[in-house]
Amino acid sequence: MSDMTGDDASRRVDIAIIGGGLVGASLGCALAPLIRRRGLEVAVIEAAPLPEDLHAPWQPSFDARASAIAQGSVQHFRELGLWSALVEQAAPIRRIHVSEQGRLGVTRLRAEELDSEALGQVIPNAWMGRVLHRRLADLPLGWHCPARVEEIEPVPSGHRLALSDGARLEAGLTVLADGGRSGLKERLGIESRERPYEQVALIASIEADRPHGGVAYERFTTAGPMALLPLRGQAMELVWTHEAGQEQQRLAASDGDFLAQLQRAFGDRAGRFRRVGRRHAYPLSLVTARETTRPGLAVMGNAAHALHPVAGQGFNLALRGVMDLVAALESGLDRGEAPGSPAVLQEFERRRAGDRHNVIRFSDGLVRLFGLDSALLSHARAAGLVGLNLTGPLRRTLARRAMGVER
Numbered sequence: 001m002s003d004m005t006g007d008d009a010s011r012r013v014d015i016a017i018i019g020g021g022l023v024g025a026s027l028g029c030a031l032a033p034l035i036r037r038r039g040l041e042v043a044v045i046e047a048a049p050l051p052e053d054l055h056a057p058w059q060p061s062f063d064a065r066a067s068a069i070a071q072g073s074v075q076h077f078r079e080l081g082l083w084s085a086l087v088e089q090a091a092p093i094r095r096i097h098v099s100e101q102g103r104l105g106v107t108r109l110r111a112e113e114l115d116s117e118a119l120g121q122v123i124p125n126a127w128m129g130r131v132l133h134r135r136l137a138d139l140p141l142g143w144h145c146p147a148r149v150e151e152i153e154p155v156p157s158g159h160r161l162a163l164s165d166g167a168r169l170e171a172g173l174t175v176l177a178d179g180g181r182s183g184l185k186e187r188l189g190i191e192s193r194e195r196p197y198e199q200v201a202l203i204a205s206i207e208a209d210r211p212h213g214g215v216a217y218e219r220f221t222t223a224g225p226m227a228l229l230p231l232r233g234q235a236m237e238l239v240w241t242h243e244a245g246q247e248q249q250r251l252a253a254s255d256g257d258f259l260a261q262l263q264r265a266f267g268d269r270a271g272r273f274r275r276v277g278r279r280h281a282y283p284l285s286l287v288t289a290r291e292t293t294r295p296g297l298a299v300m301g302n303a304a305h306a307l308h309p310v311a312g313q314g315f316n317l318a319l320r321g322v323m324d325l326v327a328a329l330e331s332g333l334d335r336g337e338a339p340g341s342p343a344v345l346q347e348f349e350r351r352r353a354g355d356r357h358n359v360i361r362f363s364d365g366l367v368r369l370f371g372l373d374s375a376l377l378s379h380a381r382a383a384g385l386v387g388l389n390l391t392g393p394l395r396r397t398l399a400r401r402a403m404g405v406e407r
């Protein structure tokens with residue numbers, strides 16, 4: 001990657017991507033054909049320093065965070081030529097087991113029912129980051145890292161960016177993929193709707209006394225949903241939702257006490273839990289930006305939508321956005337349109353609006369349906385789960401949506 005800091009201050013680029021996290025880095029990789037064949041000038045700005053050696057032997061960590069990737073996303077990574085590297089540390093989800101604490105209903109979704117080898121894959125975030133950053137390093141693009149975009153200002157030709165390392169960029173299209181917490185969105189006057197769930201997700205690696213067999217578990221409790229996702233080997237990633245404040249005691253508990261509490265909440269369906277890694281807590285809200293495009297600007301990933309993680313949809317949704325933006329850019333270039341032109345961004349918005357709306361409604365509905373506690377609703381939920389088990393088409397729809405093959 002070329003280093004544009006210093007001498008290249010106030011350089012003009014076609015596209016500036018603010019944030020080289022999972023979404024910004026995926027976009028950088030997906031732009032490769034347009035960089036190579038159409039000569040597009042792209043810069044990626046990432047605030048956090050990267051590991052020194054992206055090719056050093058991979059040390060799997062029991063504490064690593066991981067994400068469930070839908071089969072639709074696997075297909076996109078195949079198209080980008082990244083899957084052969086990602087799969088090295090991926091664990092396939094062969095079955096999904098959905099249950100509710102204190103109720104009889106259980107739903108099982110199997111990959112073979114959908115003529116698929118897997119319902120999805122679970123990949124450590126750090127491995128995804130490494131694969132994406134290795135690919136970025138091979139591309140002729142401007143790479144500013146570590147550097148933070150401190151100022152953003154609309155100008156007639158796009159946006160002007162001031163970086164913490166002193167560089168200045170002027171971009172025809174600026175993609176805000178900063179995760180939504182840097183204040184840049186607010187500085188542009190883009191408001192967000194925020195609805196706190198009053199819940200916190202506690203994340204940790206877990207190991208049981210028997211192999212997980214590629215089963216992902218979703219369990220709904222009155223305190224909120226919990227999920228166990230299979231990782232390579234025998235470990236699983238736990239996502240355990242707590243009412244805000246309740247997580248403190250579980251963060252502070254000894255490993256033994258924590259495992260005993262988890263066992264009580266989860267039952268024996270995944271075996272006896274015997275090891276837990278470092279625990280992390282994430283407060284949960286539904287955050288959606290009121291605008292996701294303006295002339296010369298696209299807002300993507302968590303900056304556009306931060307969802308409850310129980311349905312594992314946030315990154316999958318964002319990756320579809322990445323693919324749609326690249327498609328809109330390419331057809332715009334064919335028509336002679338610049339990357340930041342209103343026509344290109346309107347096409348992107350047209351492609352995205354329905355998917356975004358459906359996934360946000362689906363994830364939010366899932367949390368609300370199973371998070372509410374009333375006797376009537378509890379029966380309805382249990383019946384819903386049993387009903388899902390009994391009615392094939394509905395179950396298949398849920399599975400197809402979880403796989404990301406149905407929008």
Ligand SMILES: Cc1cc2nc3c(=O)[nH]c(=O)nc-3n(C[C@H](O)[C@H](O)[C@H](O)COP(=O)(O)OP(=O)(O)OC[C@H]3O[C@@H](n4cnc5c(N)ncnc54)[C@H](O)[C@@H]3O)c2cc1C
Nearest residue numbers: 019021022023047067068149179182301302309314315316
């Ligand atoms: C507990 C949990 C579990 C999840 N599990 C799943 C799952 O199983 N499947 C799924 O699909 N999704 C999942 N998600 C959602 C997924 O993690 C997000 O969709 C994804 O991380 C969003 O990536 P991003 O690149 O938009 O944001 P981020 O990952 O926040 O990256 C933003 C990047 O921008 C950089 N940055 C910030 N400000 C600046 C600035 N001013 N200048 C330059 N750089 C800047 C940051 O350093 C960072 O690297 C989960 C989320 C949570 C919280």
